[in-house]
Amino acid sequence: MAADRTIFHVDIDAFFAAAERSVDPDLIGKPLIIGGSGGRGVVACASYEVRPFGVRSAMPMSRALRLCPNALVIKPTHGLYSKISKSFMEILGDYTPDVQVMSVDEAYMDMTGTEGLYGPHEKAAQAIKKRVHDELKVTASIGIAPSRLVAKIASDERKPDGMFTVARGDEAAYLAPMPVRKLPGIGPRAAEKLGRLGIHTLGELAAFPEGPLRREMGNQSPRLIERAKGIDNSELSTGGKAKSISSETTFHEDSTDRVFLNKTVADLAEGVGRRLRRTGKHARSVSLKLRYNDFTTLTRHNTPHVSFDGDARIVEIATALLDATLKQRNAPVRLIGVGVENLAEPAAQLSLLEAVEPDDSALSSTLDKIRDRFGEDSVSRGPG
Ligand SMILES: [Mg+2]
Numbered sequence: 175m176a177a178d179r180t181i182f183h184v185d186i187d188a189f190f191a192a193a194e195r196s197v198d199p200d201l202i203g204k205p206l207i208i209g210g211s212g213g214r215g216v217v218a219c220a221s222y223e224v225r226p227f228g229v230r231s232a233m234p235m236s237r238a239l240r241l242c243p244n245a246l247v248i249k250p251t252h253g254l255y256s257k258i259s260k261s262f263m264e265i266l267g268d269y270t271p272d273v274q275v276m277s278v279d280e281a282y283m284d285m286t287g288t289e290g291l292y293g294p295h296e297k298a299a300q301a302i303k304k305r306v307h308d309e310l311k312v313t314a315s316i317g318i319a320p321s322r323l324v325a326k327i328a329s330d331e332r333k334p335d336g337m338f339t340v341a342r343g344d345e346a347a348y349l350a351p352m353p354v355r356k357l358p359g360i361g362p363r364a365a366e367k368l369g370r371l372g373i374h375t376l377g378e379l380a381a382f383p384e385g386p387l388r389r390e391m392g393n394q395s396p397r398l399i400e401r402a403k404g405i406d407n408s409e410l411s412t413g414g415k416a417k418s419i420s421s422e423t424t425f426h427e428d429s430t431d432r433v434f435l436n437k438t439v440a441d442l443a444e445g446v447g448r449r450l451r452r453t454g455k456h457a458r459s460v461s462l463k464l465r466y467n468d469f470t471t472l473t474r475h476n477t478p479h480v481s482f483d484g485d486a487r488i489v490e491i492a493t494a495l496l497d498a499t500l501k502q503r504n505a506p507v508r509l510i511g512v513g514v515e516n517l518a519e520p521a522a523q524l525s526l527l528e529a530v531e532p533d534d535s536a537l538s539s540t541l542d543k544i545r546d547r548f549g550e551d552s553v554s555r556g557p558g
Pocket of ligand 1: 185187280
């Protein structure tokens with residue numbers, strides 16, 4: 175278990191509403207609700223302007239409109255959200271390969287030991303916030319803490335457009351005055367039970383004797399007390415030791431067009447390759463994720479003998495995986511993802527065999543430099 179970690183929790187503020195505003199600035203400042211407007215519509219996202227009226231996500235739209243009759247209701251534009259989400263995760267991936275994606279607009283980053291690269295953690299967080307704002311026209315809040323749990327609470331507390339650091343050793347004091355509902359996992363029913371014991375704040379929960387708590391809350395009591403103190407040793411699930419980098423895209427329309435699918439795989443592979451080279455590591459495996467129109471999802475892996483970090487190799491392996499998968503079942507495809515896995519230091523893998531790889535690696539690095547200077551679309555490999 176790694177001690178002394180620094181975890182960022184990065185979360186876009188009122189994501190769907192912010193995304194709509196990024197393409198239609200007229201919506202800025204207006205009371206906006208994203209969701210289905212029909213009789214059974216539900217609020218998918220409430221902008222900050224409607225929250226004071228009590229409008230919340232997952233609330234029936236009819237109720238939301240009774241609370242805030244002037245609200246503007248917009249149907250979700252999912253293509254836009256996935257596009258912004260993808261760019262958001264790519265920005266985070268530029269700072270560390272250890273990104274755990276929690277949802278479209280939310281991720282944990284393990285930033286342990288990155289001060290040498292980016293300076294103090296607050297400076298890195300500011301840089302990430304600035305890139306998200308400048309490139310995606312939305313704002314994000316960042317919590318910085320020694321654990322995922324406290325980082326998440328810290329980012330939630332500072333929304334919107336906030337940033338807050340909870341230093342090691344300060345976790346329990348930071349959480350103590352907060353109502354128990356602030357602890358992820360404590361819902362209304364658990365809060366009610368705790369209330370019956372006279373426990374209203376996390377400080378009270380942290381100090382409560384385990385025995386009596388167990389009678390009300392059962393076996394989860396010891397863990398609950400620990401978490402109320404801000405103790406959370408959970409690791410980021412970024413693939414554990416076998417760290418990975420991946421990217422995926424959902425199509426507007428399901429596709430069986432092989433030229434289009436091949437091109438998508440190549441684009442995803444090049445994006446992943448670029449992020450891989452920024453880590454300075456080599457990958458041992460490539461993965462391909464395929465979701466069919468009936469939502470069946472498959473993930474295939476291939477681990478060649480020689481590690482790699484060049485685009486051509488990743489494209490080649492991912493395309494072969496696509497061929498093999500579609501040969502088994504050729505149905506319309508809804509989503510494709512490409513990943514590289516089992517990342518390791520190239521020095522640890524030097525062998526005679528690898529001497530055949532540097533060409534692709536060197537070409538890919540050159541392409542990266544050109545793209546860094548002149549933009550993403552300035553250069554591409556031949557038709558792929
Ligand atoms: Mg959010």
